[in-house]
Amino acid sequence: MRNNYKFCPNCKGGLSRNAEKIFCRNCKFVSYINPSPTASAIPIEDDKVLIAKRSINPFKGAIDLIGGFMKTGETAEEAAIRETLEETGLKVNIEKYLGSYPDTYGEDNKPTIGITFIVKIVAGKPTAQDDVSNLIWIPIKNIPKLKFDGFKNTKEVLMDIYNLFGRDLRKS
C-alpha cells in the first residue's frame, strides 16, 4: 500500500496521518503504514560472505545484501532462495535464520522489513545478474572496514555476522 496519498481515494476528502496509519475523517478509509517484507541471503564459505554491488538506484554502486521484495504466497525462505538464484545464479539452501531488520526503500521512504538468512551454496558459480553489478567475497574479519553507503540494514546485518562469527577470526 502506498503511503503518500494526498486525498482520500474513497471520498476525495483530506487525509490525516499518524505513525501507524493514514485515515480519512469523512469516511472510514484507513491505510495502515505496514512494512513490505523483503528476504535476504548471506552465503558464507571459508570465513567469507558473498555480498552484492547495486547496479541500479537507489544506492547504485553501494554494497548490498543479496535479496529483494517477497512475492505474495511465498515463504521468506523461498523468497531468499529465489532472489539468490535471480541475482547470482547460485542454488542455495537455508542454513540459519539470522534476524529481521527494519529499513526504508525509495524516495517515499516506504517501510520494509528484511528477513535475513545465512545460506549455504549447493550449486553454481557466482555470476552477477538482475540488479547486481558485482558479487564480492568479503572476509568476515574485514566487515568493520567496509564502506557502508547504501541501505542502513546492510550494515546492521553484516555487523551481526561479524559479531557472531568474527570473534575467533580476529585472532587469526
Ligand SMILES: [Zn+2]
Ligand atoms: Zn474519505
